[in-house]
Each structure stands twice: as structure tokens, then as C-alpha cells.
Amino acid sequence: MQGATTGHRERKKAETREALRAAAIRLFLEHGPSAVTVNDICEAARVSARTFFNYFESKEAALFAWDQRLSDELASKLAARPSYEPPLTALRRAMDDTLPSFAAQTGWHARKKLFSASPELRTKIVNAVFRVEAMLVDILADRIGCPAGSLYPQLLAAATGSAFRAAFITWKPETGIKGLQALIDQAFDHLAAGLSAPAS
Template identity: 40%
Template sequence: MEPTAGLRERKKAETRQAIHKATLRLAVERGLDHVTVDDIVEAANISRRTFSNYFGSKEDALLYGEEERVRSLVRAVRERPAGEPGWQALRGAVRDMLEDMGELDREWAVRTALTKRHPSLLARQLANHAALERDLVQAIGERDRPGDPAADPRSRIMAAAFLVALRIATHIWIEEQESRPLARIVEEALDQLERPFR
């Protein structure tokens, strides 16, 4: 029973990823405003019903990769060694995530550039970041100040500063036309913030 369930989940993940990739490719080729759900369905070789089973809109499909990355970052922070302070856990988690991404760096750049041009995507991205910030406050607060992490201003400031540094690093990387590895720019940005959180 368990192998069958695992296979089913893997197939669902592959279908989600295929829809996301098709949406991203079409949005780059045509501009998001000129892409319909029917276009995505055709490009991904799926039915309209299948699309609706996985995503509510083309914006959802486009931002799926980012939302997965958000979830994996929070999970990575929670999985860091128990005695590691919050700031080190954040840095270690993002370092590992960027190493694992490797060839996905280009996709991140494309999606970020698209988001800057489309208000509907920007609003959704801001909501994602607010949710990520809450989850990170919880994850690092549990390490540094057990009890009620959300009540600890230090954890909230740390999570917000960390996310701002990631956003700035990503924008620098895109402005520099990806001439340096994103991981290096992220490390530099986090170095600027590190002293207050040691």
C-alpha cells in the first residue's frame, strides 16, 4: 500500500511541476497577459479539469515554484541541528537550498522579473512572503526563545531582515544579469546583517 501511495504523490508532484514549467515558458514567450489557461493546458498536454485539480489560476501555476521553495526553506530551518541559534539556522538553510537549486537559478530570475511587471503576481508574492515571515518567526523563535515565539520582537526582526536581504540579493543578481552566483550575493547580503543576530 505504501509504495503505491508514494508513487501517486510523486506523479502528482510531477504533474504540478509540468504545469508550472509550461506556464513559466509561455509567460516568458508571450507575456503573462497573453497566456490563457487553455494555452497552458495544451502546452502541458493535460485536460482543463486536471489543471483545475492542481491550480486555481495561471498566477497560481506560475508562482508554484516559489511557493515550493518557501515551504522547503521553512522545513530546512526546522531540520537544522537543535542547538544551532536562529540566525545560523537561517543562513545554513538558505545556503543548503541554493546549493540544491543549482540549475533552477535561471527560473528564479525569470519568475522574479515577471513578478515585478505584473501587479497580480506581486500581490500574491507579498502574501507568500508574509506567510513565510510568520513561519520563520515560529521556527527561529522555537530555537532561541521557547514559549511564544511570535511575541519575541527579536525573532520577528530577524526573520524580516533575513527576507529583505534575500530579496535585495535576488534583485542585485538580476540587475547584474546573473554574472555572479546568486549564492555568493546572498552570503554577502547576509554578512551585512549578521552582527546584531550573533
């Protein structure tokens, strides 16, 4: 149980994961998500169907594999924000701090294209965002100093998820990461302004 097994093993696992992810994205773009079976992906990646689910928990999960790493990063960035910041500000900054890592991910353009094209994937991202929210709740409750089951941290986390989700759905990938950044900023501005109708 020595934390990280040998570098060799780690590398092979990473390769398999990447092969599955690449095959999934490629096939999804070619034929549409619903026309691709897990078996198709696995044949392309030369592994058995069962193995796929050792790496991803759903057929579509290969598309947002970044969520795992990024949500961890978001959580630690939030925990690192100074305690004098109001909660919503801390959340906003933490998200700002995490966005560069999002931008550094390979293939976000193709992924966003898939999300825009097939609405059935939207429900999947909801679940992904929801899992991040669950992490944030605990950190927020700790930060604010109230029981974990309280309304306020629950609402804060959910609202943050809403901001990201609304921004991501609205986002046109042609506008690049800057465009996404701007939408997230707008969303947080709306939240901070009590969601009153915009001037425009």
C-alpha cells in the same frame, strides 16, 4: 489512507504538474504573462481549466512551484542547525544549505528572466516569500523559547525574507547561482551590521 498512493498515480500527477508548469513558462515567455490565460495553458497541457487550480493556486504560481519544496527544506534545515548558533546565523546557514537545491531546479534562468521582465510578478513573489516567513516564525519562536506572537521572531523571519527578496530582485541571472549566493551573503552582512551605511 496509506500515505503514498501507488507509484503509478504519483507519476501521472507529477507528469501533469510538469506539463502545466512547462506550458506556463513557455507561453509566458512567448507572449508575456498577462496575455496568457489559464485556458491557454490548460489547452497546451490537455487538461481542463479547473484542474490547473488543483495543482497551483494562481496562474503565476506555476513559476515558483519550487517554493513549496524549497520552503519545506529551508524549514527543516533551520530546525537542524545547532542550538548554540545565534538566530540570524542559523537562518543564514540554513539558507546557504538550501541554495544548492535551488540551483538544482530546472529552468530557474527562464524564471528569473520572467521576473525581471514583468514587474507584476514581483508582487507574487512577495506572497510566496511571505508564506515561508510564516513557517519560520514558529520554528524560531520554538528555538528561542518565546511565545509565537512575539516581536523578535516575527522580525527575524521578516528580515530573512527581506534579505532573500532584496537579493533575488537585485540578482542578475547571468552571474549564476554564485552571484545569488554572494548577494544573499551581502544582505545578511548588512543585517548583522545593523544596516549601517556600507563603507563603499
